[in-house]
Amino acid sequence: MxxxxxxxxxxxxxxxxxxxxxxxxxxxxxxHFDxxxxxxxxxxxxxxGPVGAGKSSFISSIASVFRGRMVQAALVDAGSGTSFTTKFKSVKFKDKERNVLPFVISDIMGLEDAEVAGAPTDDLVMALEGHLKDGYLFNPAGSVQKEDQFYNSCPTLNDTVHCLVSVLPGDKIGMMNDDQVHTVIQKxxxxxLKASALTIPQVIVMTMADKACPEVNKDLRMIYRSKKIKEKMLECQNKLGVTTNYIYPVKNYHEETELRDDxxxxxxxxxKGILNFANDHVEEKLDD
Ligand SMILES: Nc1nc2c(ncn2[C@@H]2O[C@H](COP(=O)(O)OP(=O)(O)O)[C@@H](O)[C@H]2O)c(=O)[nH]1
Ligand SMILES: [Mg+2]
Structure with missing residues (x-):
């Protein structure tokens, strides 16, 4: 759309x-997604996405919406700095009646500058291809070995990734430097590129919409009218090459204790957008 x-x-x-x-x-x-x-x-x-972009908060926010109360599905790091998520973990979601939902979201260690500890790019490619099993501990010094107990040697379509979501912080996107070769953006x-080669659809979730625009902070309904948000979405488009119709600005739960409908x-x-794209991908595989 x-x-x-x-x-x-x-x-x-x-x-x-x-x-x-x-x-x-x-x-x-x-x-009941088909x-x-x-x-x-x-x-x-x-x-x-980068450390502190709001990946874990996004996952926990989604879990909260379906459970109808606040849930900590993925550990959120309240301090800033190095990455809090070190394990490859696929979060399953449940509704209020504890029925399991038809999607999982895998959370990974953040992508930092080359000098700081981060998930090696090769590991992320392994995850896209379905080679990483749940529980794999990221090792900044090197990627997964074929002998590792968390290496899946024969992934099926059920194990591979069906949609790649880049999470970027709307308030900081302009400050991200893309001059050097080994920057976060480069990673x-x-x-x-690898996901494109595997025909995996890609979406950007732009978090921190509340921090990026004071008007949106006051009233979330302004999100698609705000010039600032539009500007930030265009910056995301220019930095990553994903067009704005695949960019979703959001505000995660971060300090609230009660859910809000908006x-x-x-x-x-x-x-919904992410699941539709993911479903298009598996449908294509069926047609193949
Ligand atoms: N204001 C605001 N804060 C957020 C939002 N999303 C996440 N945060 C906060 O940003 C910090 C980093 O979030 P986290 O989910 O741990 O980032 P991760 O490293 O990408 O997993 C935490 O303090 C969150 O509470 C958002 O949409 N708006
Ligand atoms: Mg995290």
Missing amino acids: CCAGRRELFCQLMVNPKLCRNKKKIIEELK IAHPEVQQLRILVH LREIR VDILLLSAL
Whole structure:
């Protein structure tokens, strides 16, 4: 869907009296998502991006929306600095009745500058191809070995990644330096190229929309009207080469103790887009 179309849809969804009903409708739709390939039990999403971009918060926010309460599905690092996530972990989601949902999101260690510890690019490629098993501990000194107990030598379509999500912080995207060869952006681009070669669809989730624009911070409904957000989305497009119709601005839960319908709808719209692209990918495999 183009950006203008998404803005229209979002404005309709955000009409106050209908907010809660609309939210429930999308939740039901995604809970019973019809996966296009009979061999795929759950759509597999891989999130990657710089440390502190909000990857773990995004996963926990999605888990919270479906559980109807705050959930810590992935460990969020409140301090800034080195990466908190060191294990390859596929988060499963449950609804209020504890039914398992038809998608998983894999969280990985952040991508830092070359000098600092980070997940080696080769490991991310291994994850895309389905070679990494849950529990694999990232080792900044080198990538997974074939003898490793967490190496999957024969991945099926059920193990491979069906959509790659680059998580970028909307408030800091302009400050990211892309001059040097080994910058975060360079690493992100390398992984994107590999995903393209594997025909895996790619999406950007732009977090921190509340920090990127004061108007949006006051009223989340301004997100698709805000010039600042549009600017940041264009910066993401220029930096990574993903066009704005594949970029979803969101605000994660970070300090709230109760859920908010407006935050939920925005997160659900992003997830719906991601799952649709992931499903297109598995459908293509079926056609092949
Ligand atoms: N204001 C704001 N803070 C956020 C948002 N997403 C994450 N954070 C905060 O940013 C910090 C880093 O988030 P985290 O999810 O650990 O990032 P990760 O390293 O990419 O997994 C944490 O303090 C979060 O609470 C957001 O959308 N808005
Ligand atoms: Mg994390």
